[in-house]
Amino acid sequence: MNLILKEGRSIVLVSFIAFVVSYLISDLYFYFFLLFLFFIFIFRNYERELEDYSDDIVVSPADMTILDIKANEDKSNIELLCKKSVFSINSLRAILKSSKLDYKINKGLIYANDENAKYIEFNFNDKVSMICINGFFTKKVLVIKDNDLLKGNKFAFFMDGFIKIVLPYNSKILVGLGDKILANTKIAEIGEYND
Known part of the structure; x- marks a missing residue:
């Protein structure tokens, strides 16, 4: 199962890379970590069970x-x-x-x-x-x-x-x-x- 929607994977990846780079060279890594978590939340992929399959x-x-x-x-x-x-x-x-x-x-x-x-x-x-x-x-x-x-x-x-x-x-x-x-x-x- 994919946890992140395909449409948001590149944004989540870029925000993760920004977090890692900021962790290594800056004190602002906490803000980049929050941004990374925000994008994971926005682009999360959650399945909803279908209740009824009838055509009407x-x-x-x-x-x-x-x-x-x-x-x-x-x-x-x-x-x-x-x-x-x-x-x-x-x-x-x-x-x-x-x-x-x-x-x-x-x-x-x-x-x-x-x-x-x-x-x-x-x-x-x-x-x-x-x-x-x-x-x-x-x-x-x-x-x-x-x-x-x-x-x-x-x-x-x-x-x-x-x-x-x-x-x-x-x-x-x-x-x-x-x-x-x-x-x-x-x-x-x-x-x-x-x-």
Whole structure:
């Protein structure tokens, strides 16, 4: 098992070398050691067990907090708005199984929470999508894998920002406002449910 995400290995290595060099030639080694520990914490790789493999269950893509749950005006979709912190695990997981993940990038403003924001939209199928709006530390969402995704597989690197999950209106939401949820936790069930 890899303890450090591949995307952060070079940064962790450089910070370790800086610590060793500072230990040998300077009294500032303690600060470089703290920096090394900080990068290990940011780029740690922790596996989350998948709770349910059924096709109608949507799982959380990351450790995050639910900020808003609302239906759009024409009642065709339900949107879950979530906040992901830089201090949680920084990989995104597939919320559904997908043979080919379609995605588009909007090169807008950094750290804006509106239609002018810099974001990337992932379409898992014709009904379910996920929009990642870049936060302060995320300059770019790095897509690692975009085909033959199983539910719960890591497919992108995303440090912080907002995640909006768009579901069909007839979905049963399994989380509430303010909930802090872990990656691969059940958040919704797609099916025929009453209003």
